[in-house]
Amino acid sequence: MKAYKTQIKPSDKQRCKIRETIGVCRYIYNFYIAHNKQVYEKDKSFMSANEFSVWLNNVYIPENPDKKWIRDASSKAVKQSIRNAEIAFKRFFRGLSGFPKFKKKRNQDVKMYFVKNDAKTVIECERHKIKIPTLGCVRLKEYGYIPRDEIIKSGAVSEKAGRFYVSVLTGENPDTVNHIPGNTGVGIGVDLGLKELAVISNGQVFENINKTKKIKELEKRLRREQRSLSRKYENKKKRKEELTKRSANIEKNVHRVQKIHDALSRKRQEYVRYVVRILVKTKPKYITIEDLNISGMMKNKHLSKAIAGQNFYYFRKWLEYKCKQFDIELRVADRFYPSSKLCSKCGKKKADLKLKDRVYICDCGIQIDRDLNAAINLERCTEYKTA
Ligand SMILES: [Zn+2]
Numbered sequence: 341m342k343a344y345k346t347q348i349k350p351s352d353k354q355r356c357k358i359r360e361t362i363g364v365c366r367y368i369y370n371f372y373i374a375h376n377k378q379v380y381e382k383d384k385s386f387m388s389a390n391e392f393s394v395w396l397n398n399v400y401i402p403e404n405p406d407k408k409w410i411r412d413a414s415s416k417a418v419k420q421s422i423r424n425a426e427i428a429f430k431r432f433f434r435g436l437s438g439f440p441k442f443k444k445k446r447n448q449d450v451k452m453y454f455v456k457n458d459a460k461t462v463i464e465c466e467r468h469k470i471k472i473p474t475l476g477c478v479r480l481k482e483y484g485y486i487p488r489d490e491i492i493k494s495g496a497v498s499e500k501a502g503r504f505y506v507s508v509l510t511g512e513n514p515d516t517v518n519h520i521p522g523n524t525g526v527g528i529g530v531d532l533g534l535k536e537l538a539v540i541s542n543g544q545v546f547e548n549i550n551k552t553k554k555i556k557e558l559e560k561r562l563r564r565e566q567r568s569l570s571r572k573y574e575n576k577k578k579r580k581e582e583l584t585k586r587s588a589n590i591e592k593n594v595h596r597v598q599k600i601h602d603a604l605s606r607k608r609q610e611y612v613r614y615v616v617r618i619l620v621k622t623k624p625k626y627i628t629i630e631d632l633n634i635s636g637m638m639k640n641k642h643l644s645k646a647i648a649g650q651n652f653y654y655f656r657k658w659l660e661y662k663c664k665q666f667d668i669e670l671r672v673a674d675r676f677y678p679s680s681k682l683c684s685k686c687g688k689k690k691a692d693l694k695l696k697d698r699v700y701i702c703d704c705g706i707q708i709d710r711d712l713n714a715a716i717n718l719e720r721c722t723e724y725k726t727a
Contacts, residue, residue: 492510527627627670631672683704
C-alpha cells in the first residue's frame with residue numbers, strides 16, 4: 341500500500357458537492373458522538389459504528405423526514421465518518437485519549453472518503469484527471485503525480501484554506517508486470533553501493549539517482565524554498581510577531597517545501613522499483629545480494645545521508661517482495677563473505693584492498709571495475725542464507 345496526496349481543481353459544482361458531503365460527514369460524526377455520550381453516561385458503554393449505521397438508516401431517518409438530506413451524501417463517505425468516530429471512542433475506552441470531541445467547522449479535518457465499489461470497478465486515474473465516485477472526473481493540478489500502474493483502493497477529498505486535495509491509497513496492479521514463464525537457469529549477483537546504486541554481475545550498471553539532473557534540480561529548488569521559508573520566519577521574529585501563527589504566505593511556502601520533499605522521495609522509490617523490475621525481468625534462477633549492515637552504516641554520520649538517499653532498505657524489501665512474487669530465490673551472502681576482496685578470475689584474496697581503489701587489479705592479469713568484481717563474486721557465492 342502506498343499513499344499519494346495532491347491538489348485537485350474541482351469545478352464549481354464539484355466544490356459544492358465536496359463541501360456538502362464533508363458537511364454531512366461532520367454532522368454524522370458529531371451526531372454519533374452526541375448519541376454515544378448519552379449511552380456512555382447511562383451505562384458506560386458505546387454503540388458500535390455498525391449498530392449506529394443500521395439504526396440511522398432504518399429507524400432515525402424514517403422517523404425524522406426532515407433529516408432525509410443525510411441520504412443525499414455518499415453512503416460510503418458517511419459510513420467512514422462513523423467508523424472514524426468509532427475509532428475515537430475505542431481509543432478513549434482503551435485509555436489512549438480523552439473523550440472524543442466534536443468536530444468544528446473551522447477545524448477542517450473532516451474528509452470526504454471514497455472507496456472502490458467492488459472488485460471489478462476501478463477508480464480511474466489519468467495523467468490529468470481522476471474519476472472519484474459520486475463526483476465524476478476531477479482535474480489534477482500536478483499532472484502524472486499519481487502513478488497510473490497502481491490500483492487505487494480508496495481515497496479521501498479534503499479542503500484546506502480554500503484548496504482542495506485528494507489523497508489515495510494504492511496497491512500494485514498485478515497485471516502490469518507479466519508473469520515470468522520460467523527461470524533462465526543463471527543467477528545474478530547485485531553489488532549495492534554509494535557511487536552507483538547497483539552493479540550487476542552481467543555488467544549492467546544502475547547509476548546513483550541522486551547524481552541525476554532531475555534530483556539535483558529538485559534538491560536545489562528545495563534548498564531555495566527552505567531558505568525563503570526561514571527568511572520569512574526571521575522577518576517575523578524581527579517584527580516581534582508570534583511565530584506559531586502562520587500567515588497565508590508562510591502556509592504556501594510550507595506547502596511548496598512539502599511538495600518537493602514528496603516529489604523527491606517518490607522519485608527515489610520509483611527508481612528503486614524500476615531497477616528491481618529490470619532485475620526480475622532477466623528471469624534469473626536466483627539473485628544474490630550482500631547482507632548490508634544498514635543500521636550500522638547509518639550511524640556513520642558521513643555516510644548516513646548518502647545511504648538514506650539511496651533507499652537501500654526499500655530496495656531490499658521491494659526485491660524480497662518481487663522475488664517472492666516471481667518465485668526467484670533471493671540469496672543473502674554471509675556478512676563476512678569478502679565479495680569485494682576476492683579476485684573474480686583466480687579466486688585469490690586481496691586483503692589490503694582500499695575503499696578508494698576503484699579498479700581491482702590482480703597478479704593473474706585481471707583489471708576490472710571494483711563493483712563489477714564484487715557483483716561477480718556475489719553471483720558465485722556459496723555461503724548465503726535465503727531471504
Ligand atoms: Zn586474480
